[in-house]
Amino acid sequence: MAAEAHTIDALGQFKLAPALGGIGGSVNFTNSNLMMLVAGLLVLALLYYGARPRAVVPGRLQALAELCYDGIYNMCIETIGDEGKRFFPFIFTLFFFVLMGNLLGLLPFSFTFTSHISVTFALAALVIVLVTVVALRIHGMHFFSYFFPAGAPKLLAPLIIPVEIISYLSRPVSLSIRLFANMVAGHVMFEVFASFVVMMAAAGAVGTVAAIFPMALNVALVGFELLVAFLQAYVFAILTCIYLHDAVHLH
Amino acid sequence: MRPMAPRPRMWLRRPAFLSATALVGSLMPAAAFAAEAKEGMPQLDVHHPLFVSHIVWLVIIFAVLYRLLSSWALPKVGEVLEMRAARIAEDLDAAREAKTEADGAVAELTQATREAQASAQAEIGAAVSAAKAEAASQSAVLNARLDAQIAEADSRIAAARSAALGALRQVATDTAATVVTRLTGSEPDSFTVDNAVGAALAARGHA
Numbered sequence: 307m308a309a310e311a312h313t314i315d316a317l318g319q320f321k322l323a324p325a326l327g328g329i330g331g332s333v334n335f336t337n338s339n340l341m342m343l344v345a346g347l348l349v350l351a352l353l354y355y356g357a358r359p360r361a362v363v364p365g366r367l368q369a370l371a372e373l374c375y376d377g378i379y380n381m382c383i384e385t386i387g388d389e390g391k392r393f394f395p396f397i398f399t400l401f402f403f404v405l406m407g408n409l410l411g412l413l414p415f416s417f418t419f420t421s422h423i424s425v426t427f428a429l430a431a432l433v434i435v436l437v438t439v440v441a442l443r444i445h446g447m448h449f450f451s452y453f454f455p456a457g458a459p460k461l462l463a464p465l466i467i468p469v470e471i472i473s474y475l476s477r478p479v480s481l482s483i484r485l486f487a488n489m490v491a492g493h494v495m496f497e498v499f500a501s502f503v504v505m506m507a508a509a510g511a512v513g514t515v516a517a518i519f520p521m522a523l524n525v526a527l528v529g530f531e532l533l534v535a536f537l538q539a540y541v542f543a544i545l546t547c548i549y550l551h552d553a554v555h556l557h
Numbered sequence: 558m559r560p561m562a563p564r565p566r567m568w569l570r571r572p573a574f575l576s577a578t579a580l581v582g583s584l585m586p587a588a589a590f591a592a593e594a595k596e597g598m599p600q601l602d603v604h605h606p607l608f609v610s611h612i613v614w615l616v617i618i619f620a621v622l623y624r625l626l627s628s629w630a631l632p633k634v635g636e637v638l639e640m641r642a643a644r645i646a647e648d649l650d651a652a653r654e655a656k657t658e659a660d661g662a663v664a665e666l667t668q669a670t671r672e673a674q675a676s677a678q679a680e681i682g683a684a685v686s687a688a689k690a691e692a693a694s695q696s697a698v699l700n701a702r703l704d705a706q707i708a709e710a711d712s713r714i715a716a717a718r719s720a721a722l723g724a725l726r727q728v729a730t731d732t733a734a735t736v737v738t739r740l741t742g743s744e745p746d747s748f749t750v751d752n753a754v755g756a757a758l759a760a761r762g763h764a
Binding site: 317318320321322323324333334335336338339342343346349350353354356357360362368371372375376394395396398399403419421422423424425428429432486490 | 598599600601605606607608610611612613614615616618619621622623625626627630631633634635636637638640641644
């Protein structure tokens with residue numbers, strides 16, 4: 307997508323555009339939402355076709371579906387505790403929505419919806435609202451003791467309480483920026499190095515040969531981005547689990 | 558405190574650091590191109606006509622996905638896992654049952670063998686003692702018969718002996734009478750001869 311005038315349009319890939327033709331356009335359905343839809347359908351298809359054989363000795367697809375189920379289930383139980391069972395579908399949805407968004411974004415000509423801060427912040431806000439609601443439901447007004455650790459000197463309350471409140475409120479910010487920044491960084495680097503390849507190839511024979519280097523870098527970057535895709539989805543999910551653990555058990 | 562927190566959090570620091578470095582490293586060359594400076598990041602363009610609808614559709618898609626996963630897709634997989642766990646538990650129970658059964662059978666077999674050995678021993682003992690008793694009774698009968706035969710033979714010998722002795726006295730008396738008649742020419746008194754023979758026999762020890 308290198309522009310003709312020897313500039314690199316590294317951010318053009320993040321532009322929202324209408325998708326699904328006239329019908330999509332009339333309801334303001336975007337290319338980003340289309341990938342969300344695909345991500346959701348892929349997750350549902352994986353579970354549906356994975357669970358369909360109902361075999362005692364699973365095949366490959368069933369083993370994959372069971373691995374996904376068991377992996378997230380164990381993460382919920384281990385991190386949140388027994389109450390984790392109730393949040394398992396939510397954590398599962400969150401993890402696979404983010405993971406599929408990250409992975410789909412690596413395909414050429416697709417769109418990475420997790421590279422939009424509005425999307426990641428919406429998810430993070432959902433998490434923090436859920437965490438707060440859960441904490442208030444379980445502990446009632448006692449929840450607010452969370453902002454003042456037991457045993458801390460009373461004199462320090464004016465200092466500790468604002469710090470704790472800021473730390474609590476910065477959770478959705480760090481949660482959303484971490485994912486957003488990771489995805490943006492990866493895709494900007496792809497775009498920049500890919501543009502280098504095109505521009506160097508246009509510069510002549512020597513440039514064409516030298517263009518192998520940014521090309522090789524991009525190949526290595528794909529592997530790295532695959533790791534990041536899994537890692538960031540995992541981080542998002544496990545941090546949500548930790549926040550839920552705090553909400554359920556307070557301190 | 559938080560028992561689970563330290564492990565994942567320590568673990569998180571590295572990727573966060575990596576991503577921060579990656580972001581700085583990648584944005585610097587990108588920022589070098591002036592074209593970006595004018596427009597800025599599309600992600601921060603809140604006045605984009607699709608900005609709000611983008612999030613509305615996100616919420617709709619996420620909510621529908623959550624609903625479908627929690628009430629349809631995940632229970633299906635959970636069911637399969639539960640089914641397998643139940644099946645395995647069932648098989649284990651069956652195996653355990655079979656093992657107890659086998660153990661019982663082995664114990665029964667051992668018991669039966671022991672009993673059979675004991676009864677065989679007892680039977681052998683009984684047979685031996687019965688044989689011994691029979692042999693003893695048989696030998697007693699045989700001894701009695703032999704004793705009887707011996708006694709009979711003894712009595713027969715005694716009878717024959719006395720008969721022989723009686724005959725000897727008669728022969729001696731007749732011979733003496735005949736000798737006396739031949740020598741003297743007159744028949745001797747039978748009473749006197751008989752007495753003399755008796756005295757002679759008594760002298761030789763034959764009553």
